[in-house]
Amino acid sequence: QVQLVESGGGVVQPGTSLRLSCAASGFTFSNYAMHWVRQAPGKGLEWVTIISYDGSNKFYADSVKGRFTISRDNSKNTLYLQMNSLRGEDTAVYHCAKDIERRGWSLSADYWGQGSLVTVSS
Amino acid sequence: DIQMTQSPSSVSASVGDRVTITCRASQGIAGWLNWYQHKPGKAPNLLIYAASSLQSGVPSRFSGSGSGTDFTLTISSLQPEDFATYYCQQANSFPITFGQGTRLEIK
Numbered sequence: 001q002v003q004l005v006e007s008g009g010g011v012v013q014p015g016t017s018l019r020l021s022c023a024a025s026g027f028t029f030s031n032y033a034m035h036w037v038r039q040a041p042g043k044g045l046e047w048v049t050i051i052s053y054d055g056s057n058k059f060y061a062d063s064v065k066g067r068f069t070i071s072r073d074n075s076k077n078t079l080y081l082q083m084n085s086l087r088g089e090d091t092a093v094y095h096c097a098k099d100i101e102r103r104g105w106s107l108s109a110d111y112w113g114q115g116s117l118v119t120v121s122s
Numbered sequence: 123d124i125q126m127t128q129s130p131s132s133v134s135a136s137v138g139d140r141v142t143i144t145c146r147a148s149q150g151i152a153g154w155l156n157w158y159q160h161k162p163g164k165a166p167n168l169l170i171y172a173a174s175s176l177q178s179g180v181p182s183r184f185s186g187s188g189s190g191t192d193f194t195l196t197i198s199s200l201q202p203e204d205f206a207t208y209y210c211q212q213a214n215s216f217p218i219t220f221g222q223g224t225r226l227e228i229k
Contacts, residue, residue: 004165035218044223045166045211045220046220047211047217047219059216062217095165097166107215108171108172108213110177112165112166114165115165
């Protein structure tokens with residue numbers, strides 16, 4: 001069965017960096033685009049970024065553009081989110097999610113991880 | 123950016139009730155609309171994709187309809203496990219955007 005397990009969250013100070021990982025199993029990781037979606041405390045879901053199945057294309061929400069970088073290692077079945085210049089408003093649970101469409105993207109996510117909490121606080 | 127507006131923001135209902143949640147897009151998105159269920163501390167669950175297609179494994183009491191700017195999610199007969207927050211999401215263009223969520227509570 002499909003499993004997505006995030007790791008790397010924690011408490012960090014504003015202005016610092018953190019890298020999240022998402023370990024994927026149960027499907028051919030290299031065939032699917034992947035997303036990061038976050039949920040701030042008491043708020044709704046906010047899409048963050050997407051990477052194509054081969055890593056050649058990426059899109060970002062304006063709120064993280066220039067600060068966050070999505071990447072993937074298809075040989076390790078792992079997705080990453082490098083977060084730099086962190087701000088208080090980046091405090092959230094970060095979910096990785098698999099796109100529905102094989103070797104393309106549909107902007108729809110059929111499997112999600114439970115998330116990793118990132119807290120940005122001084 | 124396409125704004126997604128859900129109504130109501132919260133609803134109280136009883137087991138066995140029929141519930142409808144609506145979602146409006148700020149511009150036409152054809153049928154590029156998904157619905158998710160989310161419970162606290164859990165992974166969100168895709169219920170409906172492309173406005174009306176039931177995701178594999180999702181009970182048939184869930185259904186979706188609509189196109190253009192107006193969409194609905196209907197739960198035909200509420201079950202105890204359906205009490206959660208529901209989100210619509212447009213899949214028409216970047217940036218992907220979600221509605222603010224509808225919290226479904228037990229009456």
